[in-house]
Amino acid sequence: MAESKFHVPNLERALSILQMLSEKPQGLTQKELIDALAISKNSVYRITMTLMEEGYIARDETSRCYYLTRKMMILGASAMGDSHLVEKSIDEMRELRDQVNASIYLAVLEGTTGVILEQAIGGSPFKFSVDLGTRFNLHSGAPGKALLAFLPPEEAEELMSKLNMVKFNSRTITTKKAMREQMEIIRKRGYAIDMAEEFEGCHCIGTVIRDHRNYPIAMIWATGSSFNITADRFEDIGAKLLSTAEKISRKFGFLLP
Structure with a gap:
């Protein structure tokens, strides 16, 4: 119960998206993220837009796939x-x-x-x-x-x-x-x-x-x-x-x- 008190669902979802993208270097579409996470389209949209604005992910305009950026690579290398x-x-x-x-x-x-x-x-x-x-x-x-x-x-x-x-x-x-x-x-x-x-x-x-x-x-x-x-x-x-x-x-x- 003590852990659930400080649980942040959207943060957990954002981390799940980053983890999924790290395992799929070719990227994932919005639908693939929705299906995998079993959450609403609006939630995925808000989370991915935030991650894009912060520079952690980007989207290929041809395939419409989201993928990790160099910023994530730098963080990983530093850690x-x-x-x-x-x-x-x-x-x-x-x-x-x-x-x-x-x-x-x-x-x-x-x-x-x-x-x-x-x-x-x-x-x-x-x-x-x-x-x-x-x-x-x-x-x-x-x-x-x-x-x-x-x-x-x-x-x-x-x-x-x-x-x-x-x-x-x-x-x-x-x-x-x-x-x-x-x-x-x-x-x-x-x-x-x-x-x-x-x-x-x-x-x-x-x-x-x-x-x-x-x-x-x-x-x-x-x-x-x-x-x-x-x-x-x-x-x-x-x-x-x-x-x-x-x-x-x-x-x-x-x-x-």
């Missing part, structure tokens, strides 16, 4: 010290590290910055290492530029409108026009390049990991010194990076068009 994404990526990250002789990083978007979830340190005697959880700018590096390029256009434009494109040096992209031009190149090539646009002497090559909806759920990239990742290696590293990203993406249901 567990690891994540489903990391588990499905780490072996391929280490393999890529050995192939290209560079450090490999994995990150997701949180707000207007990227957050590093995992790293596979490697490369030349001069190695790059960061603390997990480190945030980074989107406009001045390969992973962020790749994410902007492969997000749905409306989402990319909305995200760009919130970015403070700080100028770090003469190579930094600081305008939307210049970023849009770069994004078009990235889409055609498949990966982005960072020619020391924020950190002197640091080159990066990055792309995205996609889910079954062809949606970019994470960023993956190789980082090394300009003496190690030289311009004549960009194409080779880019090809290996794309192959790695595709392998990981397939674990999330991605299929090539």
Whole structure:
């Protein structure tokens, strides 16, 4: 009886919805949620709208399915010290590290910055290492530029409108026009390049990991010194990076068009 006094039915239903969606990465429709929970359509509507407004779930406008967002992934990674994404990526990250002789990083978007979830340190005697959880700018590096390029256009434009494109040096992209031009190149090539646009002497090559909806759920990239990742290696590293990203993406249901 003591427990029922503090029982919050709608909170329990919201948690049930989150649990169900965590078990169905392809998403669930409103009808499927109603049938599974055996509650009214109005209740499901109010709960899902609240979760959407808070950024914990989103809805695919084509399939009309609800699915968990990156915000939930960040919470899970913070609570567990690891994540489903990391588990499905780490072996391929280490393999890529050995192939290209560079450090490999994995990150997701949180707000207007990227957050590093995992790293596979490697490369030349001069190695790059960061603390997990480190945030980074989107406009001045390969992973962020790749994410902007492969997000749905409306989402990319909305995200760009919130970015403070700080100028770090003469190579930094600081305008939307210049970023849009770069994004078009990235889409055609498949990966982005960072020619020391924020950190002197640091080159990066990055792309995205996609889910079954062809949606970019994470960023993956190789980082090394300009003496190690030289311009004549960009194409080779880019090809290996794309192959790695595709392998990981397939674990999330991605299929090539």
